Amino acid sequence: MIITLAQHIGCFLIVFLAGVSLLNLISGNFSFFEKLGFGFPLGFGIITVLMFMFELVSVKFNLINLLTASVILIIAFNSAAFKRKARKDILSIKIPDCVKNFSLWKINLPWLLMAGVLGYIIYGITAKTLFWQPLAYDTLTGYDYMAKVMAAEGVIKNSIFSAESPTYSIRASYPPFVSGSFAFAYLCGLKSSTITGSILFLSLIVIFYTFLKKYVTHTNAVFFTLLMVITPEMLAMSALSLSNCPQVFFTFTGIISLFLWLDKGDRKYLYLGSISLALNVWARSDGIVFIFAGACMLLYDMIKNNRLKDIKSWKPLILPGIITLLPFISWQLFISKSLGVTNSNVFVAHLFWDADKFSELYDLVSHVVKSTQYYGLVFYLFPIVLIINIKYILKDKTALLTAIFSAFFLYTFMYYQMDNGGKAFGYALRSMIFSSFKRGMFPIIPIICYYMSSSKMVDSIFRKII
């Protein structure tokens, strides 16, 4: 049993190191907590891209060849990083300042209280996730089913798509990040894939706090981390092995990384943002909305700084733009040419105006957004923060606000454009809003919490009180 446990740990350690190595390739200056937070998500991204690559060259993947390829990438990425003379940065372990300068006089009781509550919530939801097997309908007929078959057969286009006895659902044709990450757990010999979801959720919490700390105090950061984590519906879904919560990590880090590049001018965040947004759409195709939201944010910044017509401003965006869109294009081509699955009848192909549909959509979205059972107080606090921050709305983090509103309206517009058939469940607008849309809002929650926390007035209030 100890050998089996060591094998499992070894497999996941290689995934983590692959993710950290990718970060090293981008820059040697990522902090310890950034590496800790990004290691597994980027690592799973690499593993699932490798699975896709093996599929394209008609080679069956298995644990050995995936781990071998990962080790080769670890060596290659770090060699390239060392060549860039980042060796000293990569190999140094930077002790966080709060640890270096710790003293009893600096103990922050409110922080300890909120961190304690956060710790309890994390323990509870992780225990739930790991104790129970995947049980949700969407995962048993989609993500985890696909994962089991991928692990058993070593291919993405597998027997569940066979013409003789097809058993695939629409979710089996979702991009391979979620199913592939779950499949990796099965390839490692685990009986259940739920550990993957747990790791991704914990990574989100680490990165959310770490990114917040670039702007705010520890007390502020832990308060809004707690507020983000206890979003009821999102917390519940994080335990169910679905695709929404994994996507949340990449959407959040993608948008915020792009924002950090705009705000701080540090180019590593541009590349990190583009990779994150690429993996966001590698988890769910509807993540394309958040790529457009990121583009709106960049466009706003260019217009504000009169750089729209400056070609030099566009040049640095070419490679990141390609990185971001490549997974979406590749997967859409794969499912239509290889799997023979299309989503052509999901959306109305032309713009139209339907006042009744618009009114129904408005009512349904309002109902969902106002529900504290789904989102807690996030959508109530947000307008309050906007109001108290009104003096700085156009001066501070306006680009981020642009991304939030673009994402919300583009995502809602997507549901307006859907070709809703009859009143049967799964296609009627009402059922789509209360199932799919409700979960689709999850990526926006952490971004809103981030904006609220780092807004000038909220930040200054927290700095005054403790």
Place this chain on the structure above:
Amino acid sequence: MSKKHTHRNKTHLKTQTSRVNVEKAKDNNQSGRISILKNVLMFFAFAIIIWLFKEKNNGYKWVHKTLIGDNLKKIEQYKDLTFEQRYEVKLGFNYKYLEAIKNNTPDTAVILMPPASVVFPKDGQTDFKTADEGQSITNATWSSYFLYPRKLVYEDKKELSPLYNKATHVAIANNWGYEKLKYNVSGPRPKHHILPINNPPAQR
């Protein structure tokens, strides 16, 4: 020294002292020191905020009491269950039935599954959990999750399945299915069973 001069000196001294105190406070702030009173007051303030969130907001109340609280109790209650037993707790007889099929058929089996009218008869007398979001044995994809790599064919969808005539086993449910076998079953006939279609299972 005149009174005015002394007063001016005292005021100057006060100003200097308060300037030093402000500098000290700034230093303390920058060095991260927090006064004990502030620490304790803010601790209680945030404790009240957390309590208000937990008690007055239905969503957060549900997170605390149901999502986390009740689930931790259930985990404690079921902590000694095996992997398979945990499935049975959540999925009931549906899982038990499929598990029996899995344990009594080879991986290459093609299983003839009962129609929905047999699994969920009109009189409601059934051991199977009522279809919940399609999580029933009548859902081929859902059932395949537990029975993979076995193939499934359904009696009520036989026209759509080229594998119907290649079925190797019959999943007997609510006494349906014995008539599909190519041999007579002597002895007791369990209500639910899994049997090979062509030859009776070897006697032990």
